[in-house]
Amino acid sequence: MTVLGPALQEHTATYVFAVCGHVDHSAFAALPGIGESFPVRLLPFGALTAVVQHVEAAHFNEDAWRVRLSDERELERCARAHHDVVSAAALRGPTAPLPLATLYRSDERARQALRQDAERFHTVLRRIAGRVEWAVKVYAHTAPAPAPVLATAPPAGEGHDRSSPCGGRAYLDRKRGLQKRREQRHDEALRTAETVDSALRTVAAASRRLRTHAQEPQEPGRTQVLNAAYLVDEERVDEVARTIAGLRRSTGADIEMSGPWVPYSFVGEVGA
Template identity: 30%
Template sequence: MLYAYAVTDDPGPEGGAPLPRSGILPELGVERIRESGVAVIASPVPAGLLDAEAIAERINDPEWARERVLAHQAVVTALLGTAAVLPLKFGTLFSGTAALRATIETRRTALAEALDQVRGAREWGVQLFVRQPPQAAPHAAAGRAGPGAGAAFFQRKREARAAEQAAAAALDRLAADSHARLARRARAAVMNRPQPAAVHRRPGEMVLNGAYLVAEQDEAAWREDLAALEREAPETGADYALTGPWAPYNFTGGALGAGAGGGVGSG
């Protein structure tokens, strides 16, 4: 069985840059498997040690999952800067070398195109937080309720609902405009689902969770686009947070189409 970390350019017979000594588990080595112009970085795994059932059984153990995810990321990170890298999802497994080679062959064109896209570029993340405007206090009814009190109550509710919808639309426009301006100089860009407050733990609401694949020669200009948005932030109540650079997880083109145990093939 093979646990796969990433797809890279084929370094040729010379073998390329040295690989990390340990993989998803400390006792597992890391090797390159070359096929059809690409190389897959993988660890041979004894049957039953880290198969799909073992991962499914232990993934709910936070400490185990954290250590394994960090180990997976460490291998991917070690590859960055040495070749174009398509990181694979945590838990990408193949039943053996034959199954892996067959999968590479069926996805040869897509893998080549994805590697071309990420070559010489890095992924950056931008999150946009907006502080919530203070909620208007409900109007107190003056004096006793008169014949028109019911109509006035429902009118206030309609006005409050319209104000909420207008505020939500304004946030959507701010997020869309920010994303469009940041995507302008990127090779590719995606808007991921905003994180809830329990995850991001920052003041305000996250309205943009964007990922941007930026060519290294364009990073200075792209960072200036972000700086321009930040200069406008006091007017919009926005707070931009830059993260990265990261391995291009958002731009793998599906890579080998495997993850979380779903990539186990036959062969």
């Protein structure tokens, strides 16, 4: 345990990564943590333990965080450092990760706040014990926009036929037909997403539907129709993989699966 003198305590804050049961501090010996100036350490409160780190208060106040999180590279560094510490704790036992940038003015303030939430932490740790999170995403493919039809001038003395292959009415009909097919494909993808979700909920201990992501600029023809997380018993992980493989074959769906992860999606909802 790091003990700071009174003068230095005035210039530091306590950053909290996660809450767990008993864990040995050696699990974090090689990790720089979020601030890097002080070691990652343990802060006991009752029967539970918080994984924490002193950080320089001036570098982690509200304004500093606003600047830090607006920088994409710095945000990625902080998120990765936070996740590395949480993952190290999770390797030793059930771990409830706290959100990025969970800060208190001192260890005592952190203890007081965490004690008030101790019952919820106990509930969370019991729920996620022996379980991991898997992320599953389903995508729909959209058709490209119709190519414009270049109208040609009608022969002399003839009127312009809007229903001809080169006319405006034909172009609008083609565009409406393409839009209808796009909507049909999207509806089919939504039904497939429900099929995928229903199948995985029979394997998972719990599930959460998350907000779908906007279409990525680098993938203009691909739209996300399902973004979900599943809390799965560790001994059923292979069953999840087989279920996904079967769904890909039976539906032909574009399904992405990633994990196992620390159960971030199943911490905040318990007792909230």
